[in-house]
Amino acid sequence: MAGEHRHLHPAGDQDPFWRLWLKLPEPWKGPVIGDGIEDWERITENGDRRIDLRGLPDLISAELAWMAHWQAQDGTRSAVLGTNQFANILRRALRENHPFPSSIRTLDWGTAGALQRWFYATRWSRLPPHGSIARLRVIFRFSRLALLARCSSEPWWTLDEWHPRCDPRIPLAEHEPQAHYGCSPSKISHEWLREAVKWWLGTQLEAGVLRWSTVSQERMRCLVRFDRWLSTFADPLDVLGDPAHAVQMAAAFRRWDADPANRLLRENEQRHAQRPVAARQLNDDLRAVAELFAFVAANPAEARQVLGAHPWSRATDAHAAGWFRQVSRIPHQRDLNDEHYVDDHALAQIPAALPLLGLGRDEHMLVTRGDGQQTTALGFDDPQAMRMILLQILTGRRASEIRTCLFDCLSPVPDRALDAVEGEEIARFHYAQSKIDIAPDNILVDLEVVAVIEEQRKWVRDHFPGITPRHLFLQRTGNRQGDKPYPSGTYSWILREFSKIVKITDSKGKAVGLSHTHRFRHTKLTRLAELGLPVHVLMRYAGHATPSMSMHYVAARQEHAEQAFLATAKLRADGTHVVFSRDDHDSLHLFNRADRFLPHGWCMLPPMQSCDKGNACLTCSVFVTDSSHEAALERQLTETSALIDRSTTAFRERHGRPMPEDNVWLLQRRAEHAALAKLLDTIGSQPGRAVQGAGCGTAPAGPVPISLDLDRHRRTRP
Template identity: 30%
Template sequence: MVQKNILTFPTIPEPALSRSWETAWEKVPAEWQEPVYRLDRAPNNRVFVRNSNYLYSNKTYDYRTGHTLADQELAWYIYTIWSEGTLKVDPAMLRWYVTSTQALIDRQPAEMRDTYSLANIEPYMLIKEAARAFYERNERYPSPNNLKNVESIAKNLYQHLTVRCSDTPWYEHDVWNMRLDSRIPRRENEPHAERVISLEQLTQTWLKEAARFWFSQALTYGYYTWTSVASRVTYLNYFSRFLATYEHTPATLGESLGSIRKLTTAFTDYLKNPVEGCHENALSETTIGSVTSTLQRFYEFAYENKDLITETTHTEAWLNLTADHTRLFPTYRRKKKGKAHPVTFFTSDELTLMLAHLDVLKTPMTQQVTVQTPGAEPATFTGLGDEQAARAWMIQALTGRRASEILMMDYQPLTMLDVDPEKIQEDSFIARMTYQQTKVDGVEPTILVDVAVVNIIKEQQAYVEEKYPGLEHPYLFPNPRANFTGSRPRSYRSYADTLKRLDATVKLTNKAGEPLRFSQTHRLRHTRATELLNNGVPVHVVQRYLGHRSPEMTMRYAETLAATAEAEFLRYKKVGSDGRDLGLSAKDLLEISQLDHRADRILPNGYCMLPPTQTCDKGNACLPCGAFATDASYIQEHRDQLTRLEALIEARKNQYKARRGEDMPETNVWLTGRLREKASLEAIITKLENEAAQNKAVSGAGTSGRVALTLLTNPAKNGTSPIVQPNLRTQR
């Protein structure tokens, strides 16, 4: 049954002040109202990039076009990016932009030139003129990089004017930019506010306008987050490019269910095969599923709201939608959700190796650093010069927080606890850290942190104070680029790009030869969760610490921990007291040791396989016992025990001879028992040293002819409850 999505048209509250050009121009101070600048003096030197052809000398640079409105708009733009500290401009590229703009305006009728707005010059028009003028002057076309630089100025200025200086509702623009338009609905702490959404690639008007309505509704009423809308726009772009290969495809896609299915089947095949100019490689099943489900969801919404969409888009075809459009794809194509991806984490050795190489990220780019790790030759690297990224990574490793939760933290995230300074130890909790919860609602975003985390945060605060002196600091991790006042948090893309450069520089691998990537920051969260569970922290406490709304996600880490413990247990072959293989499978042996949680079954040198209903009457005489089992993980303990036993035998023999004047006979009761223990230890050590580890059972120890034990399972417990019964056949 289709979920109802009937909505009313969104009522977007208008800002208190008009967004018209007149209002914007009134905010520009008198000293900024002419596009004439001294590049070597404050405040202009903060908005212009240093260019060797524009020396910082006693010279004024004039960027006026000679046309009143265009000059005012250019001056407003330069003032805006200076006051917000978001961008810098290359003076040479700005000169190129101005001369191209002047040429375009000069072609207009004389009476229109002084009132001609730069908002009328779309970026593609300016780029075309800039390339033409360059070719006319140099008899060659400009380099792609230079053309891209002047295009960047044209796009930014155009978007600033069309968004900031007009009363057009935010959703009527083809480009949605949270940084430019404060009217766009958003979460309180949007972790991907730097991401820009563009509807320009939806080339079919009916598709673009309907998608505009759908996504504006979703953002206004909170059905989708900003990142969800961005992903769905990308998915609809595939459909738009596919429709471009068909002529006159209507919004209904066809006149019957058969014709609709024919089109959507062709679309699915289109996604599965590489298409030049669209996707060079075949898309994964997951991506294809996301694309088709987005298209299905879009048509379900359109069907339930076809009257509103028709009124909004002025496309009558939407009225012809039927229930057939709620099942674009056959149900058999919809695969059940597979098992969740396994939780992966870094081992302690891997984490130690990565932390040793984190110095490469901290070191300035003008210096080199040598890293020494155990068992490896010293390696020298050129620094990457991003110490705040290194601190963010370390806080993630120590706390298990998500990257966005750390990058968007307030400048002062700590609340110190009332702790006696004299009693503080290295691992003591001394503060409560407030992070930015960006994924799950209804979770208290605070955790206890120890001395190490507090010290890292204080180092980062000192770094911010030094880089942005005398300014307010809203964020602990300010964005390193286009952020000259430190007012914007570091973007995830900037952080991820830096870590990827570190990966490419150090190229770390684990013992299996698989790459260890700093950029896989979510594995740090898995690592911390597994560490907490491994230390016996209750699941509900770990759930609270990780910020999970329900215990289901937390239990994934518990399952991974159990799987890891099982894999570690099964690595080793189990042998009995006389060194012979046990007659139990390794998995059965694991179940016995886990299901019977008695401390007396875990021995210093192995395991006690005595049935749960029986009690031990041998004291500490485990080696001669047939219920004793061990594996290669205890081999050093066996060697040490053998050394101690040999020393004990030799000492007792010497005492016996000193007292009686003769050697201790082999028939001595005490010596007989010790020699039997020695033989058992030697057999165990020889077996474990000579045989390669195999994932199978090893037979029980004890004397020859003993009644062997066979492991059975109880069907009522799905084969998980071990029942031990005697085997009637006697070993020969």
């Protein structure tokens, strides 16, 4: 039976599919597929069931056999149930003379779905159930796209569906992660626009001007929105009319595009319907259209050859200029803010809640939410997501750089493999740098990061035995070869659902959405900058090509600005110290808040907040002082010591026993005495520097299973 198809396609056959058929392994040529194929049960995940293609037209039978083999090679399962169901539908259609296309390549999902509905209606008088539709849909996703790509003799960009997983001809940048997502030019309904978009984006991608991630995730969406706007016109070709009206056309598109409801491309985007559209998003859409017009106008001969004379012969540089003119200027000067900064209060809650991500779906965990309420939640059964977000917090890398990093991502530091920094061994972490070609792709990490990576490696070995995985974080299903990274959509979704349960809040009570993981990059770089790293070192750690981009990530925190201001030595132009500058500048900063002047320092509490601690300034984190108050502090230390001695002596004389050390009054006085001693010791050892807080740590809010060093950015390194 396996030789049934081979005599049907002579050497001179013009159908390119038969070239693929000649390379297909003999056990896969059917018409019954399964016998003689190694590890068939593991490849199909449907036990020992076989694919039965008997009784089908020769070309369709051969195409389905090739698609089943491609699925196995791709690392997903061969769709035994879906293929057999489709074969049954076609056999019934043949018996009853119901028409259908002669090739899978011309039989799209719409036609296949109609055939399935006809099959269920004529045989069981009902519509197909959801499970049957899903099984059939599998055949018409990746494997059919792969078949179309292999049989196409035209450039890859002439197809209406693009997917690097299915079409190896699509160019990917050297540092770009293996792309497991595609895009659909077919969503552009106007054929004249769709063909121009495919030609333009395909050419730009092959020339290296654009990357696949930019083309598929940004430009195509921009132009799909432009296509939808054209559908509101009686004649969409008016957009290529008089160039003098191009500015008005672009302004009309900008107004339409500014409505959030007009920008939704999928039903699951309804949550964004009420969000205002940022100026940068509008500029991206306008710029995409303008660049398309400019490209066509700059290549008239090629445009006539590829697109024909109508209607793109009307496109001129004036059209592009009119659309470019509507791109608004966005000022880059930003106010003092910490919008993307995650403070210590929020970071302390995240590690305590992270184990919920790794628990099984039948396990429960008591979670303390950001508002202080406790709730019992079911686990998410996703330890990979738990480790990914933890690595983002610890290293400040982008989500894609963690999600797609290689399995062997650690290496020893040359000549320093056994050295230690502050007692911690270091290693070099190679992340998946995918954004900037000239930027570095590795950083030094400490033992905590290494431990997380090693734990993930062990998890991969346990769940994917017998394979050599490519990535550190893997897609859990349809990934027998271990070459598919953890999907970005899954990561965003699970963090969004996790945020709804744990409700992380910052110190101001503002919710912190964990699905916006880029804020952890802002936070890490801000803390490194506050640590005093030089700009070129910060840029190297961030993986940026310019210092200005690194500075964009540094949050201008009010708290740090005040700390740095008080600790800065002021100099004259001739290099001499300004004796009165500290008091003078502190007064300028606080002159309108007389209640912030204290006998032994200043209170740096933000103006909009009030203090409820009474006179407990010495143990307050927003209390600051310096050497100018040394005399007052020494006097207070002496008086506090004398007060403790008098009170403890009086207690002994009255009660006949010493005052207990856990006495409420004595505990507070001892804390004040220790704080004063530490303040004076710091002032003496670091003259000329301001001191914040009394060195008294705050009590932890609760147990933290996974430790984060929240104070490292405040340490002063030699």
